[in-house]
Amino acid sequence: MTNSQKIPATIVTGFLGSGKTTLLRHILENAGGRRIAVIVNEFGELGIDGDILRSCGIGCDDAGNETQGQLYELANGCLCCTVQEEFYPVMRELIARRADIDHILIETSGLALPKPLVQAFNWPEIKNACTVDAVITVVDVPATAAGQFAANPAAVDAQRKQDPNLDHESPLHELFEDQLMSADLVVLSKLDQASAADRAKVEAIVREEVPAQVKIVAADHGKIDLGVVLGLFSASEDTIHERASHHGEGEEHDHHDHDEFDSIVVKLPVVERDALLERLAALVAEHAIYRVKGFVALADKPMRLVVHGVGTRFDSYFDRRWAAGETPQTHLVLIGHDLDAVRITAELNALTVGAL
Numbered sequence: 001m002t003n004s005q006k007i008p009a010t011i012v013t014g015f016l017g018s019g020k021t022t023l024l025r026h027i028l029e030n031a032g033g034r035r036i037a038v039i040v041n042e043f044g045e046l047g048i049d050g051d052i053l054r055s056c057g058i059g060c061d062d063a064g065n066e067t068q069g070q071l072y073e074l075a076n077g078c079l080c081c082t083v084q085e086e087f088y089p090v091m092r093e094l095i096a097r098r099a100d101i102d103h104i105l106i107e108t109s110g111l112a113l114p115k116p117l118v119q120a121f122n123w124p125e126i127k128n129a130c131t132v133d134a135v136i137t138v139v140d141v142p143a144t145a146a147g148q149f150a151a152n153p154a155a156v157d158a159q160r161k162q163d164p165n166l167d168h169e170s171p172l173h174e175l176f177e178d179q180l181m182s183a184d185l186v187v188l189s190k191l192d193q194a195s196a197a198d199r200a201k202v203e204a205i206v207r208e209e210v211p212a213q214v215k216i217v218a219a220d221h222g223k224i225d226l227g228v229v230l231g232l233f234s235a236s237e238d239t240i241h242e243r244a245s246h247h248g249e250g251e252e253h254d255h256h257d258h259d260e261f262d263s264i265v266v267k268l269p270v271v272e273r274d275a276l277l278e279r280l281a282a283l284v285a286e287h288a289i290y291r292v293k294g295f296v297a298l299a300d301k302p303m304r305l306v307v308h309g310v311g312t313r314f315d316s317y318f319d320r321r322w323a324a325g326e327t328p329q330t331h332l333v334l335i336g337h338d339l340d341a342v343r344i345t346a347e348l349n350a351l352t353v354g355a356l
């Protein structure tokens, strides 16, 4: 089978909160009749991205009931470490349904390394039926310009001063480089929050990491012409072995076990919106929390509030009414480094104002 007869798969990668789900939503809402199967993967115990996509009607029929076979959530760890157990069975299922599928869209967790996933497209059963249309790496311009992914950000410099014998290269920097080194296309996000100088600075940083033929484009809240992101025919699986990576296959990849990152899941009943957002902002300032995401139940509202915090910036919006028979509950996932789960959970628990 030639590559043009295979099902094209687009892999969307990028750090936590960079704008992957926003880009996915835009693609799915503008699919123009393409039948797209979606695989979303998250680090942390809650399948929040899947639920956000579902609340926009993705993976549901017109009556809001879940349709089988469009949306697959892999929430049991990072896709790059669970390729065999999690990704492979879903791909086999999709391959069996190939007559119903025009494109596969895969969102990796923000902590995943894309290379092992692309390499899985060389496994015979997958290679015979699918090809990687492109690896798209989403880059958060304000965060990158502010140095979040620098080789030696301030915190790492401080550690190094205390113990110069230790290797303290920032884990975020390695991840950033790995996610870029596999890219066939780079999408810059959040330019509305960045100056022209920041954009130029980030483009120069990205250019250092990606091969010359890789285009760097911009998307405003995920909006981008679908012709730019789909139909690239990169067949990345054929060249992935030539791409460098900080983490290899097999034994070397096993060391990428996310020891550097902690995930805390907090479940609360009803809370008060301003108190919650203030406390979360304070926690982000006090701890190395990279991303906060989840759903919030408010005492005076019949709607579910979605909260998404990246660094010190928090977005919140109501996405849907709590369903009949559903108990409104606050579910938050916090991801960061060296987090004191007991203390953070206790501080958030103290915000509970009761049940609906």
Ligand SMILES: Nc1nc2c(ncn2[C@@H]2O[C@H](COP(=O)(O)OP(=O)(O)OP(=O)(O)O)[C@@H](O)[C@H]2O)c(=O)[nH]1
Binding pocket: 014, 015, 016, 017, 018, 019, 020, 021, 022, 023, 049, 109, 110, 189, 190, 191, 192, 193, 219, 220, 221, 222, 291, 293, 308, 310, 315
């Ligand atoms: N201002 C602005 N905000 C954006 C843009 N793109 C995404 N966002 C916001 O950034 C936050 C993170 O976006 P997501 O699309 O959820 O990011 P993600 O990469 O899927 O996040 P994780 O799944 O947590 O890794 C959300 O609050 C988005 O609304 C943009 O172009 N401009």
